[in-house]
Amino acid sequence: MNMVPTIGIETHVELNTNSKMFCNCAVVETENPNESLCPTCLGLPGALPVPNLKAIESITMLALSANCSITKNGMFHRKNYFYPDLPKNYQISQFDLPVGVNGSLEIILNETKETVEIERVHMEEDTGKSVHKGSGRIDSATSTLLDFNRSGVPLVEIVTKPVIKSSKEAVSYIEELRQLVIDLKISEGKLEKGNLRFDANISVAKESDNELGVKVEIKNMNSLRSLEKAIDYEIKRQTKLIESNEVIIQETRHWDEDKEVTSSMRSKEGSADYRYFSDPDLPNMILTDEFIDNIKKTIPTLPSQKRDKLSETGLSNSESNYLSKSEEWIYNLFLETQKLTNDTKSTFNLITGELQGQLRKAGMEKLPEWLTSEKLSEIIKMINENKISFTSGKEILTNLIQNEMSPSKYAEDNNLIQDNDSDEIAKIVKNVIDSNKEVVERVKDGEEKLVGFLVGQIIKSSKGNINPSIAKDLLLKEL
Amino acid sequence: MNVSNLSISEISNLYKNKELKPSEVYEEVFTNASLSESIIHAHLKLFQDEATEASKLSDERYEKGNPLSDIDGIPIAIKDNINLKNHETTCSSKMLSNYVSPYDATVIKKLRNNGVIFTGKTNLDEFAMGSSTENSAFGPTKNPWNPEHVPGGSSGGSAAVVSVGSAVASLGSDTGGSIRQPASFCGVVGFKPTYGTVSRYGLVAFASSLDQIGPITNSVEDAKILYNSIKGHDPLDATSIKESLVEIPTDKNAKVGVVKELMEEGISDESRKEVEKTIKLLKENGNKVVEVSLPLTKMALSIYYLIAPAECSANLSRFDGVRYGIREAGSTSYEMMENTRAEGFGEEVKKRILLGTYALSAGYYDAYYGQALKARSAITKDFENIFKEVDYLISPTTPTPAFKFGEKTENPLEMYMSDLCTIPANLAGIPAISIPTGLSKQDMPLSIQLMSPARTDSSLLEFSESIEKLLSFNQRTSLLEDMK
Numbered sequence: 021m022n023m024v025p026t027i028g029i030e031t032h033v034e035l036n037t038n039s040k041m042f043c044n045c046a047v048v049e050t051e052n053p054n055e056s057l058c059p060t061c062l063g064l065p066g067a068l069p070v071p072n073l074k075a076i077e078s079i080t081m082l083a084l085s086a087n088c089s090i091t092k093n094g095m096f097h098r099k100n101y102f103y104p105d106l107p108k109n110y111q112i113s114q115f116d117l118p119v120g121v122n123g124s125l126e127i128i129l130n131e132t133k134e135t136v137e138i139e140r141v142h143m144e145e146d147t148g149k150s151v152h153k154g155s156g157r158i159d160s161a162t163s164t165l166l167d168f169n170r171s172g173v174p175l176v177e178i179v180t181k182p183v184i185k186s187s188k189e190a191v192s193y194i195e196e197l198r199q200l201v202i203d204l205k206i207s208e209g210k211l212e213k214g215n216l217r218f219d220a221n222i223s224v225a226k227e228s229d230n231e232l233g234v235k236v237e238i239k240n241m242n243s244l245r246s247l248e249k250a251i252d253y254e255i256k257r258q259t260k261l262i263e264s265n266e267v268i269i270q271e272t273r274h275w276d277e278d279k280e281v282t283s284s285m286r287s288k289e290g291s292a293d294y295r296y297f298s299d300p301d302l303p304n305m306i307l308t309d310e311f312i313d314n315i316k317k318t319i320p321t322l323p324s325q326k327r328d329k330l331s332e333t334g335l336s337n338s339e340s341n342y343l344s345k346s347e348e349w350i351y352n353l354f355l356e357t358q359k360l361t362n363d364t365k366s367t368f369n370l371i372t373g374e375l376q377g378q379l380r381k382a383g384m385e386k387l388p389e390w391l392t393s394e395k396l397s398e399i400i401k402m403i404n405e406n407k408i409s410f411t412s413g414k415e416i417l418t419n420l421i422q423n424e425m426s427p428s429k430y431a432e433d434n435n436l437i438q439d440n441d442s443d444e445i446a447k448i449v450k451n452v453i454d455s456n457k458e459v460v461e462r463v464k465d466g467e468e469k470l471v472g473f474l475v476g477q478i479i480k481s482s483k484g485n486i487n488p489s490i491a492k493d494l495l496l497k498e499l
Numbered sequence: 500m501n502v503s504n505l506s507i508s509e510i511s512n513l514y515k516n517k518e519l520k521p522s523e524v525y526e527e528v529f530t531n532a533s534l535s536e537s538i539i540h541a542h543l544k545l546f547q548d549e550a551t552e553a554s555k556l557s558d559e560r561y562e563k564g565n566p567l568s569d570i571d572g573i574p575i576a577i578k579d580n581i582n583l584k585n586h587e588t589t590c591s592s593k594m595l596s597n598y599v600s601p602y603d604a605t606v607i608k609k610l611r612n613n614g615v616i617f618t619g620k621t622n623l624d625e626f627a628m629g630s631s632t633e634n635s636a637f638g639p640t641k642n643p644w645n646p647e648h649v650p651g652g653s654s655g656g657s658a659a660v661v662s663v664g665s666a667v668a669s670l671g672s673d674t675g676g677s678i679r680q681p682a683s684f685c686g687v688v689g690f691k692p693t694y695g696t697v698s699r700y701g702l703v704a705f706a707s708s709l710d711q712i713g714p715i716t717n718s719v720e721d722a723k724i725l726y727n728s729i730k731g732h733d734p735l736d737a738t739s740i741k742e743s744l745v746e747i748p749t750d751k752n753a754k755v756g757v758v759k760e761l762m763e764e765g766i767s768d769e770s771r772k773e774v775e776k777t778i779k780l781l782k783e784n785g786n787k788v789v790e791v792s793l794p795l796t797k798m799a800l801s802i803y804y805l806i807a808p809a810e811c812s813a814n815l816s817r818f819d820g821v822r823y824g825i826r827e828a829g830s831t832s833y834e835m836m837e838n839t840r841a842e843g844f845g846e847e848v849k850k851r852i853l854l855g856t857y858a859l860s861a862g863y864y865d866a867y868y869g870q871a872l873k874a875r876s877a878i879t880k881d882f883e884n885i886f887k888e889v890d891y892l893i894s895p896t897t898p899t900p901a902f903k904f905g906e907k908t909e910n911p912l913e914m915y916m917s918d919l920c921t922i923p924a925n926l927a928g929i930p931a932i933s934i935p936t937g938l939s940k941q942d943m944p945l946s947i948q949l950m951s952p953a954r955t956d957s958s959l960l961e962f963s964e965s966i967e968k969l970l971s972f973n974q975r976t977s978l979l980e981d982m983k
């Protein structure tokens with residue numbers, strides 16, 4: 021029996037506006053509770069909401085970038101439910117007229133381009149935070165502390181259609197969305213800070229059924245790792261139930277990070293009726309053509325556009341994907357250096373491997389200003405022309421990160437220029453063969469992995485000035 | 500000097516000419532309040548110390564010849580659903596009986612900047628839901644004309660204090676007639692401005708799309724002065740309008756329509772006769788008066804009792820005992836919230852929350868709330884069309900003069916009927932005013948209502964002033980004289 025999982029993801033993105041969605045309170049990052057409050061975000065009697073224009077610009081930019089149709093005459097609705105950290109006991113959200121509908125995001129799954137269809141993109145306000153003492157849940161807490169700093173912070177909710185087929189695809193989608201909001205500069209996009217929070221709707225059905233199975237919502241996944249594990253767990257759980265002809269209950273389940281299982285939340289939400297109605301405190305959200313056009317003008321190069329550009333250099337989809345999700349300066353450095361070297365592979369490897377690794381080791385977040393694409397291409401060219409070994413290239417890079425200097429001059433000053441004179445090398449090869457007779461015999465008997473050992477010996481006796489591939493060629497010829 | 504017979508502009512001129520001091524006027528209205536409160540219970544709180552001090556500061560400003568405005572030193576009472584910093588805002592509810600507001604409503608800020616003396620907070624039907632103040636958790640207000648009669652509601656306290664002279668003017672709020680109906684019952688002027696011309700920021704919401712703050716005064720001129728000092732766009736209220744007011748004829752060229760449906764069944768002869776009397780005066784004045792029909796007004800009450808409760812069901816959700824107000828213990832957070840709401844809200848409030856919750860529920864929304872919204876826009880359209888033919892509309896303010904206590908508490912539908920003539924203006928968002936016209940056989944005040952197109956507030960007030968002159972009714976309640 022073939023089982024088909026279907027996944028839809030709802031993501032909340034916290035915008036990086038200075039002030040909250042409906043009041044002038046600053047959005048703060050602090051451990052001190054209840055520091056940034058006013059009558060509006062505390063739900064005091066008589067206080068009214070006034071929409072944050074910056075947030076509406078941000079969501080419009082996101083919706084446009086996710087290829088959505090924009091609702092020009094939208095509105096805010098009240099979503100009614102009682103919860104102690106929801107000050108008004110309704111959340112200002114959007115219902116049937118969200119800012120964006122019917123969009124899509126391109127993602128790279130392994131080496132393939134896939135499209136994740138987006139159902140809607142809407143604006144809402146965040147709730148406060150509850151800290152339940154005595155237990156993690158409201159029902160069994162001995163006391164609950166409330167912090168309203170987060171209350172009213174602007175959130176964008178992005179809902180996909182039920183089109184995702186695997187946990188890997190789900191992770192890839194979140195990575196893409198995260199990069200998008202970072203590139204658009206509308207959110208910090210930090211998962212560990214809760215800037216992106218996601219719920220997954222998962223159903224499993226027999227392939228022959230031609231319709232979706234019973235939908236189960238999973239909450240409380242706060243990392244990509246837990247998203248992946250929770251989806252895999254849930255697919256397995258539902259598959260097992262179907263195979264043993266048991267009933268799957270439509271419910272909300274909680275991902276237990278420690279036990280790595282989902283468990284039923286027994287929440288009242290299953291039967292929740294949010295009684296949505298348009299918020300009479302807020303006029304309709306009219307997005308004029310002029311407004312939309314102005315937003316369009318400010319949209320930077322999107323991750324998918326970056327990938328298209330990268331692919332033109334000959335990078336594979338996954339390599340392009342990697343660079344499209346790297347920092348802006350790495351992306352630019354690659355393109356500039358590649359242009360100079362015209363060697364995509366070496367440029368990609370040196371930047372994403374050696375350079376990024378060394379910077380990380382040195383605790384540096386950015387390149388020193390003297391480390392230009394010209395200098396980098398100089399190193400790559402020297403390696404490619406067999407003037408220096410890759411090891412020497414690494415050494416030059418290490419020094420270049422610390423000091424401004426010329427890579428070729430450094431190579432000369434430090435005797436890194438390789439001896440490419442075959443006669444000279446042949447002598448060394450011969451010496452190595454003579455002094456390692458036993459090993460040579462074993463290579464001849466088929467122990468090919470010992471070739472590496474011999475090459476190593478050759479390089480050692482040349483003090484690193486022999487190009488390993490030339491050494492290997494000569495060695496094999498001799499044998 | 501008997502301040503009660505003076506208008507705001509007369510008082511203001513006496514202040515400027517140094518013939519009268521704000522502290523003297525305040526002292527007189529405070530004396531009136533101390534005398535009348537035991538009978539009519541119109542105030543929930545008197546700010547004696549604070550107001551005395553404010554009046555003395557105002558004295559000094561006039562002394563130096565630099566008052567803050569033309570209403571500097573005018574004692575004004577505030578309905579207790581409007582927030583005044585560092586004072587209780589109870590909304591006449593047990594729920595908020597201990598709630599002290601940390602901020603000023605926009606209208607309060609404006610009045611404060613103009614040097615007004617706040618005399619105290621006035622009684623209302625709990626959360627402004629009612630037509631008699633009988634729904635106040637702190638006991639009803641009595642009508643100063645006859646304490647056996649209700650003062651109307653929900654701004655019953657605000658109307659009664661002006662009527663009896665314990666404030667020169669007051670602010671009320673009007674969701675379905677809550678300014679005009681009590682003004683009518685108490686023989687004073689009540690004005691509900693165009694929706695959005697006065698900021699709602701700081702007014703505890705009952706039904707956000709209908710609520711509007713407005714003045715209750717002794718004369719139309721006073722209403723105009725007070726309205727001009729509280730109106731204007733407010734960046735804190737997203738529904739407040741930026742457009743300026745428009746003008747329509749206010750002289751004998753003004754064309755008046757009599758709303759047929761508001762002169763028919765359900766309207767007492769006494770109320771109807773006041774309209775007829777006014778029509779006669781208008782015609783003599785040279786104004787053209789025609790009968791017009793607004794058939795949908797017959798549905799206004801039904802529409803209102805879907806929209807207002809629906810909005811209130813969400814607006815009043817925030818009262819849960821979590822952050823402020825009273826709190827009733829419970830073994831879980833939810834139980835605490837349930838117990839608090841069960842204890843904190845009165846019967847009428849609960850009834851309307853239930854009604855609204857039901858109207859918004861899945862499966863019922865389309866039939867009830869959705870339908871009501873459609874009908875509301877149809878009524879608004881009807882008004883727009885009728886105002887292409889006439890400049891103003893005239894009707895009674897209330898179907899009957901003030902009724903007696905308990906008379907309608909057993910029959911909520913009859914109670915709701917008392918807002919029959921006032922609700923349409925809230926649904927359409929247009930301005931409307933109640934002007935006293937005379938007394939009933941039982942010596943209770945009678946009135947007429949005038950309505951005009953949206954944003955013609957200034958014209959409506961000007962036209963009303965001329966009608967007020969034609970009517971020349973200026974009788975006051977004799978409650979205080981009887982007591983003295």
Ligand SMILES: [Zn+2]
Pocket residue numbers: 040043044045056057058059060061062172
């Ligand atoms: Zn705030």
